[in-house]
Amino acid sequence: MLVTPATILTPQWHSGELATEVACGGDSVLDGSMLRLIKILLGLTLAWLGMVAAEHRTIPAEVFWESGFPWLASEDVAGAEPFEIPVYQLSYASCLESFTAILKGEEEPSPLFF
Amino acid sequence: MNTAKLPDREIAHALIATVLAQSEGTEQRRVFRFLLGAFMASLELYLNDPAQWRETCLEAWGEGPVAPTDPRPWAQALNGLHGHNGLLGWLDVYQTPAWLSMAEESRRVLADEDLDEAGRQFRMLMVTEPSLQPNLEEDPVRVHSIQFNPGFAVDAGEWTELVTQMEEGALWLWVENRATDSKLLKQWRAEVESLPDLSSRRGYFLKTFRGVAEWRKKGKWSLLNFLK
Numbered sequence: 001m002l003v004t005p006a007t008i009l010t011p012q013w014h015s016g017e018l019a020t021e022v023a024c025g026g027d028s029v030l031d032g033s034m035l036r037l038i039k040i041l042l043g044l045t046l047a048w049l050g051m052v053a054a055e056h057r058t059i060p061a062e063v064f065w066e067s068g069f070p071w072l073a074s075e076d077v078a079g080a081e082p083f084e085i086p087v088y089q090l091s092y093a094s095c096l097e098s099f100t101a102i103l104k105g106e107e108e109p110s111p112l113f114f
Numbered sequence: 115m116n117t118a119k120l121p122d123r124e125i126a127h128a129l130i131a132t133v134l135a136q137s138e139g140t141e142q143r144r145v146f147r148f149l150l151g152a153f154m155a156s157l158e159l160y161l162n163d164p165a166q167w168r169e170t171c172l173e174a175w176g177e178g179p180v181a182p183t184d185p186r187p188w189a190q191a192l193n194g195l196h197g198h199n200g201l202l203g204w205l206d207v208y209q210t211p212a213w214l215s216m217a218e219e220s221r222r223v224l225a226d227e228d229l230d231e232a233g234r235q236f237r238m239l240m241v242t243e244p245s246l247q248p249n250l251e252e253d254p255v256r257v258h259s260i261q262f263n264p265g266f267a268v269d270a271g272e273w274t275e276l277v278t279q280m281e282e283g284a285l286w287l288w289v290e291n292r293a294t295d296s297k298l299l300k301q302w303r304a305e306v307e308s309l310p311d312l313s314s315r316r317g318y319f320l321k322t323f324r325g326v327a328e329w330r331k332k333g334k335w336s337l338l339n340f341l342k
Contacts, residue, residue, distance in 0.1 A: 057204075057222070057223040058220035058221060058222050058223065059201065059204065059205070059220060059221045059223060060219065060220045061216045061218070061219055061220060061221070063201065064201070064214055064216065064221075065216075067194070067197055067198060067201065069115065069130070069146075069194075070139070070143075071133055071142055071143045071146035071147070072143075072146070072147070073143065074143065076139045076140070078139070081216065082216065083215070083216055083217065084213040084214065084215050084216060085213065085214040085216065086211055086212070086213055086214075087115070087116055087202065087207055087210055087211060087212040087213070087214060088115055088116065088210060088211060089115070089116040089117075089118070089119065089122060089210040089211075090115070090117075090122045090125050090126055090129075090153065091119055091121060091122050091125075091157070091161055092119075092210050092211070094210070094211050095210055095211050096154055096157070098211060099150055099154060100154060103147060103150065103151055103154075113115070114115055114116070114198050114201075114202065114214065
């Protein structure tokens, strides 16, 4: 358990401080540094609520097609609209297993990836 | 590509910039797969020594139309990776590997109150301006969270306070409104996004906002007033 202070700024950034107790762990894929920041940030949660627009928003599928990287596929996939787009992380073991299988030709890569 | 983990960021930045510098799709795929294989063959080395990884990428850069000193592929790579992080943050996709389903025409952004604690924190880290985030390796004890409205006017003292907080490191998010949508602000943000690395972007932010803070001695003014 850790007690940390944090400055809180509202939309027009006036500040205050919070101290909070935090338990971290679970199955997060974040690294140590990020977890440290999460400990610090937990006190910001209440400020964050309502600051970020809580309105109902959607992201069109086209955004994903336009943003995805195509380079794992062995051929040009311009215009491809896959049903699912995988999300990878370079230092995460399961992702590396997928990369290895793809590079060895044992796994079919998606036309696009994140 | 999820670059929530800090060591991944430099690795991914050099990797994607090198790929984007290639002249056409076939070469981009070849270089990407080559560098990915090289990275996996010496994973620990590169994660602990990003400078070594950058060297490896520069060796693979080749004699294409774009020199390694050209800021464009570096800026484009940074923008692409931050774009990915932003989308993953808004969609609460923080486990990897993950699959983004395209079964529906659009994906709903969950409200913050619908997220669990880890999800809210993850979103904050993923959607805020990376160049202004604090140095996490230094174990910061204070982190400023700033929702910035470029049309909101404040006085010199408040501007100075804001600059101090930006210098200390902040989770910076633009308020989305008409001011953010203005041509002047879009132009300014485009200038930031044309810079090749987080360090130069941070410098641009600070230089501008220091200028704003020193602009006038009396009254109140907004960033938009300054940019005009």
